[in-house]
Amino acid sequence: MKFLKDRIIEWRPQFEKGGKYERFHTVFDGFSTFLFTPDTVTTQGSHIRGGMDLKRTMFFVILAMLPAFIFGMFNVGHQHYLSTGEFTAAGDGILEKFIFGALKVIPIVVVAYGVGLGIEFFIASRKGHSINEGYLVSGLLIPLVMPPDIPLWMVGLASAFAVIFAKEVFGGTGMNVLNVALTARVFLFFAYPTYMSGDMVWIAEKPDTYSGATALANSIQGNPGFCTTDMFLGLIPGSIGETSKLAILIGAAFLIFTGIGSASVMFSVLLGAGIMGLIFNAIALNEFMRLPFWNHYLMGGLMFGAVFMATDPVTAAQTERGKWIYGLLIGMMAVMIRVFNPAYPEGIMLAILFGNVMAPLIDHFVVQSNIKKRLARA
Amino acid sequence: MALTIKLRKGFDIKLKGQADQGKCVAVHAQTVSINPPAFRYSKFKLLVEVGSEVQVGTPLLYDKKHPSIVVSSPVSGEVVAVHRGDRRVLQEVVILADQQQKHIEFGPIKLDSMDVSQLRSAVQQAGLWPLIRRRPFDCIALPDENPFAIFVSGFDSAPLAPSIDFLIEGNEQAFQAGLHLLSRLSQAPVHLGIHATQTRSTALLKAQNVQIYRFEGAHPAGNVGIQMHHIRPVNKGEAAWYVHPSDVVILGRFALNGRCDFRKRIALTGSEIKEPRYVDSILGASIQSITGGEFTDRNDVRIISGNVLTGSKVPPDGHLGFYEHQLTAIPEGNDLEFLGWLLPSYPRPDISRSFLSGWLKNRVYQVNTNTHGEERAFVATGQYEQVLPMEIHPTYLLKSIMYQDIEEMEQLGIYEVSEEDFALCEFVCTSKIPVQKIIREGLDLMYEDSMA
Numbered sequence: 001m002k003f004l005k006d007r008i009i010e011w012r013p014q015f016e017k018g019g020k021y022e023r024f025h026t027v028f029d030g031f032s033t034f035l036f037t038p039d040t041v042t043t044q045g046s047h048i049r050g051g052m053d054l055k056r057t058m059f060f061v062i063l064a065m066l067p068a069f070i071f072g073m074f075n076v077g078h079q080h081y082l083s084t085g086e087f088t089a090a091g092d093g094i095l096e097k098f099i100f101g102a103l104k105v106i107p108i109v110v111v112a113y114g115v116g117l118g119i120e121f122f123i124a125s126r127k128g129h130s131i132n133e134g135y136l137v138s139g140l141l142i143p144l145v146m147p148p149d150i151p152l153w154m155v156g157l158a159s160a161f162a163v164i165f166a167k168e169v170f171g172g173t174g175m176n177v178l179n180v181a182l183t184a185r186v187f188l189f190f191a192y193p194t195y196m197s198g199d200m201v202w203i204a205e206k207p208d209t210y211s212g213a214t215a216l217a218n219s220i221q222g223n224p225g226f227c228t229t230d231m232f233l234g235l236i237p238g239s240i241g242e243t244s245k246l247a248i249l250i251g252a253a254f255l256i257f258t259g260i261g262s263a264s265v266m267f268s269v270l271l272g273a274g275i276m277g278l279i280f281n282a283i284a285l286n287e288f289m290r291l292p293f294w295n296h297y298l299m300g301g302l303m304f305g306a307v308f309m310a311t312d313p314v315t316a317a318q319t320e321r322g323k324w325i326y327g328l329l330i331g332m333m334a335v336m337i338r339v340f341n342p343a344y345p346e347g348i349m350l351a352i353l354f355g356n357v358m359a360p361l362i363d364h365f366v367v368q369s370n371i372k373k374r375l376a377r378a
Numbered sequence: 379m380a381l382t383i384k385l386r387k388g389f390d391i392k393l394k395g396q397a398d399q400g401k402c403v404a405v406h407a408q409t410v411s412i413n414p415p416a417f418r419y420s421k422f423k424l425l426v427e428v429g430s431e432v433q434v435g436t437p438l439l440y441d442k443k444h445p446s447i448v449v450s451s452p453v454s455g456e457v458v459a460v461h462r463g464d465r466r467v468l469q470e471v472v473i474l475a476d477q478q479q480k481h482i483e484f485g486p487i488k489l490d491s492m493d494v495s496q497l498r499s500a501v502q503q504a505g506l507w508p509l510i511r512r513r514p515f516d517c518i519a520l521p522d523e524n525p526f527a528i529f530v531s532g533f534d535s536a537p538l539a540p541s542i543d544f545l546i547e548g549n550e551q552a553f554q555a556g557l558h559l560l561s562r563l564s565q566a567p568v569h570l571g572i573h574a575t576q577t578r579s580t581a582l583l584k585a586q587n588v589q590i591y592r593f594e595g596a597h598p599a600g601n602v603g604i605q606m607h608h609i610r611p612v613n614k615g616e617a618a619w620y621v622h623p624s625d626v627v628i629l630g631r632f633a634l635n636g637r638c639d640f641r642k643r644i645a646l647t648g649s650e651i652k653e654p655r656y657v658d659s660i661l662g663a664s665i666q667s668i669t670g671g672e673f674t675d676r677n678d679v680r681i682i683s684g685n686v687l688t689g690s691k692v693p694p695d696g697h698l699g700f701y702e703h704q705l706t707a708i709p710e711g712n713d714l715e716f717l718g719w720l721l722p723s724y725p726r727p728d729i730s731r732s733f734l735s736g737w738l739k740n741r742v743y744q745v746n747t748n749t750h751g752e753e754r755a756f757v758a759t760g761q762y763e764q765v766l767p768m769e770i771h772p773t774y775l776l777k778s779i780m781y782q783d784i785e786e787m788e789q790l791g792i793y794e795v796s797e798e799d800f801a802l803c804e805f806v807c808t809s810k811i812p813v814q815k816i817i818r819e820g821l822d823l824m825y826e827d828s829m830a
Binding site for chain 2: 047059366373375
């Protein structure tokens, strides 16, 4: 390490203002601060600082997503072999399934990171900013919310669209209104609906004769079409990272345990979904409404969205009370969209984006009540 | 029984180098200084020059805007240096102390027969007025204003903070006389905050002429601003005064004896002090004399007048600040750390449970001045809210300051805060935002708008 450290100290001046490689300062800074936490000391205010920084925060979110990611790779392979009739038991051909899944998923991850980070590096060096760590999370979230058979050029296009129009035009990480990864998904959903919905896209390279409908699509008839255990473990077709509720719950527990993800948002989204599900159970006008409410937790991306996307600290409500209102709103909207508009089975995506847009307004009212209290006192 | 106010938010940073009450010696300060930058928003003019002979209580400086406010010399001796900074702004007046101290006699102070204005002018003449500060703005109290209350915080919760019980030990009578004097400086009540379980001193527990409030909770529960917020918050157009207990003792000695006596007990703390201890010395004492130069052998040591959260950096040949009663020495952290953000190579305190330290509440840390990361845009991770025990939305207040919306700053509670109350927010901030600097900029703006 000493060798590397000495090189960085030696090379650093050349990348600083007036140095030979000034233009590459951002890139050098990005890599060198990743390897070594810089030697900057406090110059004003508090003389000591806590150990937490944005790199660590983002890395812990990535750690939390790993179970869903790894299971997702397996399940892409599992669903494929299930559709072709080989290795139909979940425990058979695990290696083959992993290899098949990895060959599908890894390229998507590479493209999402490559395109997104490329744009971030380019914009940061043009503006002279440091590279922000936010995309490390978005770059893994994007693959996890894609169908396994998505063409790679679409992943690239969607990543580029999301980074530029959801984030950089607003000023980068911390300034965006909409969740970046969801923006990528919603862009594809409306631009290329045939690749993002229907019965054909959720199982990679499946024979045409095999039904590839998701639990959400089946539920219009009032039955998810999969057993509860499979839905919980994730042995069902769907977006790469969303299927295993178990893996997502492991991630959620990790985020809550480390205090990095907001438990208030997670609970309130799930609570909102449950309330709406119960309301529909009570009204019970059609088959989907009659489906017992807890099925909503096991189908589609509700759980994934609640844990990894609604909790995005930049786009969620920021006040504690606001977080509860925001979460309830998302949960209720998600189930409502699912049931009322089966053409958009993935209600959670639109619900979170709606919540993102509403979050500043929710916070505004929470802050106003604080202001009113203060005025009343004076 | 006094009311107990429980604060659930906050964070105690436990550091190596707590001062040992068993080791307390009196040290003669060879030089002392007055540092005018400690008096915010005041423009002080010199009344002495290099070479002037002064006694304890001789006025050194007067406030251009309020000429009745003077700062007097803490020792008798000779003015040996006047340091000025940019645009000739006064930075420091240094006095070489005599072995035998001569005091100016101001005559007896009759607390019961003198009226408010006579008492105020007696305190002002003696140069003790700057010991009384005000909120909002954290500056010297205005000579003619009527505060709604005077606050004294009887415990300090900052990292390595000295025990207030121990600071006033032996001066119980003067402390009580000081509280009495404060209660006579205006019609306003005096509020004394004590710790619900840790305060032991009878001078605090049984203080007279005051209303006692018991506080429980982690830092910043001992900050006077936090206590004000829970006892009686400052509204627009109001002023609250506050005095540090050590300064109450100085005021009390004046009330009892009619002369100035600026001696105070100082805590020497931090991992780079060889023997963390207390010394009995004087206001503005030189670092060299109170420490005896006894730092550890490290090359890069940061010496802080005050605590690690709010103090100011001083050179080894500098002096303790006017309002300080603590000196902290910690190592600088100017070293690259391999994957420091992921795998810390040494333990560091943090509120985050992603570190082991988030779980070990009683672990004691050796800290340094490394920022542990680079500055980033606000990412509202809810950390500020965990360490600010106030009904204030910190992120919104900070943002309103950044876009300089005075009306919104008022609405969000700028008058109730000071940078020291936000020091922990700065400490825990993931984005390494200079929170204290922003708060002060906001207060500066408000000051210009309302006071200047």
